[in-house]
Amino acid sequence: MKRILIVTILMFSFVFLMAEGWDIQSDVSLTASQSAYSDNWAGTELSNITWLANGNFLAQKQLVKWLHNKNTVKASFGQTHVQETDSSGDKYWKAPTISTDKIEAETLYRFTLEGWVDPFTSARLQTRFLDESQKALDNTRMFNNLLFTESAGVMKNFIDGKNTLLSTRLGVAFREDIDRGKQNPVTDEKENFITVDGGVEFIAEFNKNIKIPLNSTFKSKLNVYKAVINSKSDELPNDYWKAPVASWENTINTKLFGIVSANFLFEMRYNKQQVDEIQWQQMLGLGVNYNLF
DSSP states (O other), rough: HHHHHHHHHHHHHHHHHOOOEEEEEEOOOEEEEOOOOTOOSSSSSSOOEEEEEEEEEEEEEEEEEEEEEEEEEEEEEEEEEEEEEEETTOEEEEOOOEEEEEEEEEEEEEEOOOOSSSSEEEEEEEEEEOOTGGGTOOOOEESSSEEEEEEEEEEEEEEOOEEEEEEEEEEEEEEEEEEEEEETTTOOOOOOOOOOOEEEEEEEEEEEEEEESSEEEEEEEEEEEEEEEEETTTTSSSSSSGOOOOEEEEEEEEEEEEEEEEEEEEEEEEEEETTEEEEEEEEEEEEEEEOOO
């Protein structure tokens, strides 16, 4: 597994260092909201601060006539700071809680053979900056879990224009989920837990740049994965791992004036191993956005 991580890092480093001739796009944004109340405020409202930082990076190139390479990195991290009142009536700030935490890096090779569909192969890494699932045991871990996905199949760009992209992928995928340094509450020992599964993956992406009335970008991505094999199937108490895992993320970024922008995020997820219900999150904020390239 370490080899996969090293190869992935080297691959992205090579792309950005050898950037000549590549189509490179990059933007970063910071969104924040804040509220405050005086000590004699007649009400139960409490001060709070919420902030969210986003980064999106893209490097792509037609390497040769029959091979196109696309590399993407997406990162988001945000926290919420909330004020509380103690037993004596004094106000204090609680430790911040994580509101958003996501890292996704992918390299995609598309074999442009001018057929109705094109073969592809890809490697993707998904993780987060901080894992606080064992915070009660004083075991906060960085960059955990590590989910590697290697897939191959066919893809089709139904729309591939300057301002609009509609692309779909269907293929066989294998995943390695690595839970690093998980602490056993009984023995107090830390171990690595690795789960490997394989199945079928479908991905659909739609991107649209809208210039009128405001300079806006809409991005939508649907990912559905169905496992058919699992290395821990004999150890699991049920067959929930066989259920499809789906995520649908939609974002709108609108530049109001200069670097000031409004951002909207709506995401839906379904993972029966976590909870047998559809989960969703929505975020709306005003902040600053800057295009590096």
